[in-house]
Amino acid sequence: MSVASVIVDVAAKQTDRAFDYAIPDKWKGIIVPGMRVVVPFGPRKVQGFVVALKEEAEVKRVKPIADLLDLTPVLTPELLEIGHWLTEKTLCFMISAFQVMLPAAMKAKYDKELSLLSKEAYEQLHEQVKPFFQSRSSLKWSEVEKTAAAPAFHRDIQKGLIEVVYVVKNKGNKKTAKGVKLNQSLEEIQQFMSELNKQAEKQKQVLSFMLNRNEEVAIKEIAEDLQITSAPIKALINKGLLAETEIEIYRDPYQDRYFTPSKPFQLTDEQAEAIAPILQDIEENLHDVFLMYGVTGSGKTEVYLQSIDQVLKKGKEAIMLVPEISLTPQMVKRFKERFGSKVAVLHSGLSTGEKYDEWRKIQRKEVSVVVGARSAVFAPFENLGLLIIDEEHETSYKQEENPRYHARDVAIYRGQHHQCPVILGSATPTLESFARAQKGVYKLLTLKQRMNKSSMPSVDIVDMREELRSGNRSMFSTMLFEKMKDRLEKGEQIVLFLNKRGHSSFVMCRDCGYVPTCEHCEISLTYHRYQNKLKCHYCGHEEHVHTECPECHSEHIRFFGSGTQKVEEELTKVLPEARVVRMDVDTTSRKGAHEKLLNKFASGEAQILLGTQMIAKGLDFPNVTLVGVLTADTMLNLPDFRASEKTFQLLTQVSGRAGRHKLPGEVVIQTYTPEHYSIQLASQHDYDAFYKHEMEIRKMHKYPPFFYLALVTVSHENIAKVVSVTDKISQYLRQKLSPQTTILGPVASPIAKIKDRYRYQCMLKYKLEPSLIPLLKYILERYQAEMQKENLTITIDLNPYSMM
């Protein structure tokens, strides 16, 4: 095998295929598919992934591989195969599919460097170039690029005085420490020890320590253990008895923490019944997809933990996905307590280096459980025994950039490959999953009871229009306010939920209804109190706050909608005795802030936890007896066919925070549309009725799970161009697709303009379209030239989750 097929790190249609390279003799038999290499590509060097080996190249002339980056493949054969599958399913480039499977630290950085060919060449350099090389012989092109000397450099490069070198950097990476290992045979060392000078007691200690361990040990560790300095160790290195080594050390984000080991709990009858078929699958190496539908607080996590335990006993590995937002310290703790150092954790809170280290632990098989967000589904395990997706309905499992994959699909694909079970867990399953369970495609496991036999909290719906009519203009209804006062007196705790991030709200003229919008994006500006400015959340554009309406010159400019910050201010006014913890993107962005705030609430130091989405899931505080949802309908009015489903899910999740233990819980939902079925049914904890009602609507409007969706979005600076392209695409598809398929559009996207680019879309609803993928591929090919030259973009999202 002397030729390697390589996918190069150039994300473009024309380079989206394998290129053949000769394997230099020194790497023959060493290079295997899945390794990263550096290859010459045109005049430069790029990183690439070896995808196959072969005897003969397809082309006459092949260049040799320039460098080898890995000693063991970073992509297993399975992952390589998944890459191909992803490319097909999501219409992404091969290189993007591979890149998404690896930690960011492994992505190549490129540098273009200039170096002087010889000392003699210096004199011949252009006068403008000379100063750059005065004290050195090489420099980065980026230093020169923007200066006036750039043309002169070009000339000297042409003359052959300066050489251009392309450097591929493998950034970040391993953190190492200096270590030592024994460098001579046992006999020689014992011989040496007996001859050692009596004064050299410390050296003797070191040697016997090393003989004991018989492996490489960090110098620091020896010094600490034996209470000595590194001097005697250095002496032994000099005498040749020990050899210096580099030991890879891991940055462990949880190293300072102690986790009390926990034992499996006794399962309830219901839990035992649910886990039985899972354990059976694990035992018999069978693949099934289980939908575990369990109400909030029904103990799904314990079922996960015990299933994983079983997998580990069989010597296999498990992946558990959780939504980024619920990857809280509480969740991590439960896993660390149960599985100790067998767990790797992957989430966005880690630094690039930490993520890389966690990934390395997986690759080196030092852990057998991974808990992580979406991309952890690609963990390079080779002996998977179980995949779990907790909170299956969460939209964060769908990646909104290329490759636009859904972690659930990847998990099921891997489950089939490894012949192992996949568990999807939720208190509010997506209609897609629940429908599949009804049809028997997935196996349904139900947990109807809460673990502590506590009943579901009672829910009151408050009509905020009524409140307004009766003169209450505050954001707390009379009922919620009374209940809050009551809890504070009793010393119980309250969770307040507001579906509005940050401290911002929009602005409107009360006289003419004018709302300031961004001039680059078609979206209303939000008010940031901190800087007293109006900001666009899409492009960052800022404006001063108007004191007068630019339309009607009225001075009645008001701020509408309340962000968490405003609510916090209001709370301190009306309930000055209450201590409030506010949790949103602004207060949790700092590392460790999340945990700190939660601890403050858990310890009882604060009585009210006020927050956005991030407090809706997974939190479990025994003393919380009241949950308030300040505005339940903000989500309901989004232009998204899943709006009702999302509202139902959110209300159910939030309500689930109350009364999980001995004390009974109450929930108050404030809304302007109390009659809406998703609010009504959420208040009755009636998922089944919601499912039936929503399914009717989906069927009527031809939405999933009855139909598949595909969304084509076109964007360009010129609106006429956008409309015409979208129109042509729609026409083409109408002509080619079956009459059973609905083609909507071209219509303007819900956000019709972002960063001065207009956006139009075309939506397909289909049941069976075997030729859809090739047709969409053809469209991308047809417009490829325009996409490259004119900055036209066409994005295709199969099974979209966001309609924006």
Add this chain to the structure above:
DNA sequence: AGCACGCCGACT
């Protein structure tokens, strides 16, 4: 994506 090659307008 980058970069080289190549074919046309405004300068010494």
Add this chain to the structure above:
DNA sequence: GTCGGCGTGCTC
């Protein structure tokens, strides 16, 4: 006649 503009096409 040359420098440099960016259209075109290739990268194993």
